[in-house]
Amino acid sequence: MLEELERYEGTDEQIARIHKIVSDKRDMKGAVLPILIELQSVFSGFSADMLKLVSDDLKLPVSHIAGTASYYSFFSTKCRGKYIIRMCKSAPCHMKNAAETLKAFQNVLGITVGETTADGRFTLETTGCLGLCTQAPAVMINNQVYTSVKPEDVETILENYKQVQ
Numbered sequence: 556m557l558e559e560l561e562r563y564e565g566t567d568e569q570i571a572r573i574h575k576i577v578s579d580k581r582d583m584k585g586a587v588l589p590i591l592i593e594l595q596s597v598f599s600g601f602s603a604d605m606l607k608l609v610s611d612d613l614k615l616p617v618s619h620i621a622g623t624a625s626y627y628s629f630f631s632t633k634c635r636g637k638y639i640i641r642m643c644k645s646a647p648c649h650m651k652n653a654a655e656t657l658k659a660f661q662n663v664l665g666i667t668v669g670e671t672t673a674d675g676r677f678t679l680e681t682t683g684c685l686g687l688c689t690q691a692p693a694v695m696i697n698n699q700v701y702t703s704v705k706p707e708d709v710e711t712i713l714e715n716y717k718q719v720q
């Protein structure tokens with residue numbers, strides 16, 4: 556499974572964060588699972604290098620860490636961008652031109668659904684109903700919701716995220 560993961564070492568700051576997550580949780584019973592859960596929430600997924608780092612810190616075989624990561628379906632074994640864009644693709648949003656808005660995201664970012672921009676900033680995904688059908692089409696970027704999003708709004712929305720370090 557490890558061979559299937561992307562290689563990504565991470566920045567010095569990210570590596571320090573991983574060491575800190577491991578050291579905070581290493582004495583917990585069954586520490587691997589809570590460590591992976593926190594890694595997933597911080598980095599939105601794992602790379603092979605991240606799992607190797609955890610394995611070194613815990614002095615456990617990397618196959619054990621990777622095995623736990625692949626056993627639970629809620630873990631993403633793909634590293635995703637800092638900002639995950641989730642465009643609703645359910646029927647009410649579809650009726651309100653969601654496909655055109657999605658196309659605008661693809662054009663501005665230069666990626667298709669399931670891909671991450673080369674700078675690691677954005678991942679584009681589709682999702683089922685976000686519960687905002689009366690204000691369709693709806694998009695979530697991490698925890699921020701955007702409603703009634705038209706194709707011409709996309710560039711402005713993304714601009715806010717491009718400026719954040």
Ligand code: FES
Nearest residue numbers: 643648685687688
């Ligand atoms: S169908 Fe898109 S938010 Fe409900």
